[in-house]
Amino acid sequence: GDSVTQMEGPVTLSEEAFLTINCTYTATGYPSLFWYVQYPGEGLQLLLKATKADDKGSNKGFEATYRKETTSFHLEKGSVQVSDSAVYFCALSYNNNDMRFGAGTRLTVKP
Amino acid sequence: DAGVIQSPRHEVTEMGQEVTLRCKPISGHDYLFWYRQTMMRGLELLIYFNNNVPIDDSGMPEDRFSAKMPNASFSTLKIQPSEPRDSAVYFCATKRAGSTDTQYFGPGTRLTVL
Numbered sequence: 274g275d276s277v278t279q280m281e282g283p284v285t286l287s288e289e290a291f292l293t294i295n296c297t298y299t300a301t302g303y304p305s306l307f308w309y310v311q312y313p314g315e316g317l318q319l320l321l322k323a324t325k326a327d328d329k330g331s332n333k334g335f336e337a338t339y340r341k342e343t344t345s346f347h348l349e350k351g352s353v354q355v356s357d358s359a360v361y362f363c364a365l366s367y368n369n370n371d372m373r374f375g376a377g378t379r380l381t382v383k384p
Numbered sequence: 385d386a387g388v389i390q391s392p393r394h395e396v397t398e399m400g401q402e403v404t405l406r407c408k409p410i411s412g413h414d415y416l417f418w419y420r421q422t423m424m425r426g427l428e429l430l431i432y433f434n435n436n437v438p439i440d441d442s443g444m445p446e447d448r449f450s451a452k453m454p455n456a457s458f459s460t461l462k463i464q465p466s467e468p469r470d471s472a473v474y475f476c477a478t479k480r481a482g483s484t485d486t487q488y489f490g491p492g493t494r495l496t497v498l
Contacts, residue, residue, distance in 0.1 A: 314491070315492075316388070316490050316491050316492055317427075317475070317489045318489070319486045319487075362427065369479060369484065369485055369486065369487065370432060370439075370440075371429065372429065374427040377426060
């Protein structure tokens with residue numbers, strides 16, 4: 274079945290470092306792709322999404338490009354802040370109902 | 385908007401007891417989802433409703449789990465009897481109708497079964 278695989282964490286970076294969290298997907302069709310973020314003690318929040326190949330989603334300095342040729346949707350940010358410390362989830366869905374989430378990647382940013 | 389409201393935020397119970405988790409969706413949202421999050425299995429969709437009707441309950445682990453949505457403003461997830469392996473964070477999420485709309489998650493209920 275359709276699924277998402279993301280890099281295992283935890284990831285620890287210093288403030289202002291460059292961030293990449295890898296995400297690859299397996300899909301029979303052409304799903305939408307998402308990145309969600311979960312801050313401590315809270316539910317998941319949508320960070321960004323892309324609905325078709327070559328689309329770039331962006332929000333709060335984060336961005337990810339839907340790459341059909343490599344079946345990837347890697348999350349990047351040029352300069353992380355301590356406040357970006359959270360767990361990041363990659364996900365796919367065809368209809369925004371049946372969401373398939375990756376295992377999550379914990380990011381810790383140190384001052 | 386108050387967002388998705390879940391109660392209780394934390395629940396500690398003993399094995400064999402009945403547990404009821406509650407969710408109040410965002411007003412106007414037609415879909416409601418129940419998820420379970422554990423370290424071992426990650427985030428799993430248990431069941432979801434559209435206009436108060438269960439659409440897909442294939443993720444419900446076993447008959448001990450049941451979910452209801454008696455009206456557009458309220459849903460429950462019940463575990464009876466509870467077991468230690470049910471310990472997890474349970475999230476409720478809701479969204480409007482339409483395939484492009486996003487799911488909005490509540491803060492979750494952390495359940496511990498002793």
